[in-house]
Amino acid sequence: MMNDGQGHPKTIVSDASSTFAVKIADRAAVVEFSRGHYQNHFSQERMRELVRILRALDLDDDVGSIVLTGGEGRSFGVGGDFHEVSKFVGGDEVDLWIDNLTELYTTILGISKPVVAAIDGYAIGLGLQIALCCDYRVGSESCQLIMPELKMGIACNFGGYMLETVVGRSVMQAMLFTAEGWNAERALKDHILHEVTSANQIVSRALQCARTIGSWTSSAVQGTRPNINATYLNGIYNLAEQAKRSHRGAFSQGQAQARMEKIISKGCK
């Protein structure tokens, strides 16, 4: 997908252990959640890695805008790593997990450069929350967006706050209290997605948006984005402490883990 640019694409992360591939051309960076499971679970190590990549891109003068994508044919993100989360017992490990989540969300919101999400497959829980921190969301015709926390037995404070902030209280209520999946058409109507294209077009379309933004005066773009995100970002920080209490409570009862084990054993798709 980088062949159509005039510049010479540079690949900034070539580390063989990385589960992300980053390519930069024509002032847009594409961060692909590659080399992970095709569903893109987010372990805490992957959260921290994505934070490091975004911070590096924020400092890179060749980058005006960023695309996040699970890649064509792979889900944008189906949530946390169940194998990790299912071992939680309601102690300090919950706080660390919330800290890692908070750092990820506030980094996406806090960098100075706009971020475009290209969403194929599933965006569930944490995956959807990553998308809700982005500035523009392009979905594929077959994508499915779900905020299933309550149904799975875990509190949904970040998800509730982020949905209400981005698409309003009423849509938030419907997503949390039905825990149903939103298909592309419904997500577009409810403004969760900004655009829908065919699956094989989402990355090129997202890249087109990112390059357009990247072509604009950087002082204007970067003098705007942090300001229009400031209230949202502060809300996430304020939520973190409360989320620790809620999640400690839920995980200490063991019901969430039991449900997750069941989902893992059945295979989630």
Add this chain to the structure above:
Amino acid sequence: MMNDGQGHPKTIVSDASSTFAVKIADRAAVVEFSRGHYQNHFSQERMRELVRILRALDLDDDVGSIVLTGGEGRSFGVGGDFHEVSKFVGGDEVDLWIDNLTELYTTILGISKPVVAAIDGYAIGLGLQIALCCDYRVGSESCQLIMPELKMGIACNFGGYMLETVVGRSVMQAMLFTAEGWNAERALKDHILHEVTSANQIVSRALQCARTIGSWTSSAVQGTRPNINATYLNGIYNLAEQAKRSHRGAFSQGQAQARMEKIISKGCK
């Protein structure tokens, strides 16, 4: 409607003087605004009674979720009791009324258990505001939602704040400044309602939603709802003092009462 549950329904309010009927089965409670006028005006005594019922249900471990309904064939609520409000002179009785309203709204928002509204007929002013404190709103095909305060000559501070919080500023502006009725189709499009069904299905559909929520891990649900409602609830408290001043002013001029008397004498439907 409670016959389809597997549990033995229990009726917690059997007091002959009550204007509410409460039935519990399968972790869902249905609170029906029965034995009132079929339009369901809300006198202050009825507001206080509903508050007591909701607090009792919040403490009842058999209840995971609550349905509020005017009952099939009856309006969800057409507002305050005009016979009561039309006697206001702009003094302490206005403050007491605002206190009772505030207590009602903040109780619905503040309990730990989700509340589903099943709306048939009219939801006007206070009636619509009760619905706007709920988590999920199912309307009948023939329901009508109206925020007519300004047209009736009374300030609309609660209504304005609640509509803006739930469905956004633009829809709020349209409802307040046209004072028109929203039919089911428009209310669904504008996200005031989450679902529309036929009138004879609204209670069973709302109950189905409530039972689904009731089947989820209570610590997750109850660890989420108070948090996602906290900002909204605080906004209502902050509004109360301001609303007292606005309403004292409006009622001391006598015009609102004159309009209400006219509506009472014509019959409001």
Add this chain to the structure above:
Amino acid sequence: MMNDGQGHPKTIVSDASSTFAVKIADRAAVVEFSRGHYQNHFSQERMRELVRILRALDLDDDVGSIVLTGGEGRSFGVGGDFHEVSKFVGGDEVDLWIDNLTELYTTILGISKPVVAAIDGYAIGLGLQIALCCDYRVGSESCQLIMPELKMGIACNFGGYMLETVVGRSVMQAMLFTAEGWNAERALKDHILHEVTSANQIVSRALQCARTIGSWTSSAVQGTRPNINATYLNGIYNLAEQAKRSHRGAFSQGQAQARMEKIISKGCK
């Protein structure tokens, strides 16, 4: 258009140098952005003049509601005066401009009487922002709404905040990060406009809305509008200092001015 009223229209601004015409009849005032360029650029002198007119109308007991319009066949407003703004160098003149903008927006939001916008042609940047301070927006079938700041190389803090407040974060993101024009249909769907009519009907339709509001008890209307606008208005004040910093930065680099000069030389339409 004032002929259909029963009262004798009065014209309060007859000053030959004014670029506004104000007529009052049947408790509604129409403020027409006349005698300007047909695109209605807003120089700072025009901002201050509009502020003075609105303050006078707020004190006029014959006025219950106000219509703002560029007039039929003329744009509602295409933004600031490029000839003025293109001379900015990033110093105190930027602060003064922000102060004049802030005064205009907070005056529209802060007066006690509802304001209806009748929008034909373009509403771009500052023009759209004026509309976003109004209570009800009637657009013509051929109107175009655009928030092009980022594309033009200037920060968009007011525009971002105002769009998010009025129509939500998701629509704001789309308008800012695509910088595309919204036609009437899309603007209606996204709740930027409340109604769409044919171009030759917008003023009479807006006037009809304003007269309806004007016929309502003034203590109710005027006891509500300042309250439902208070948070929004305070947000604008808080933004002003931040906007000064952002705009000084953008203008001191000269790129915005270069783009404006280009637009001026090509003719913007």
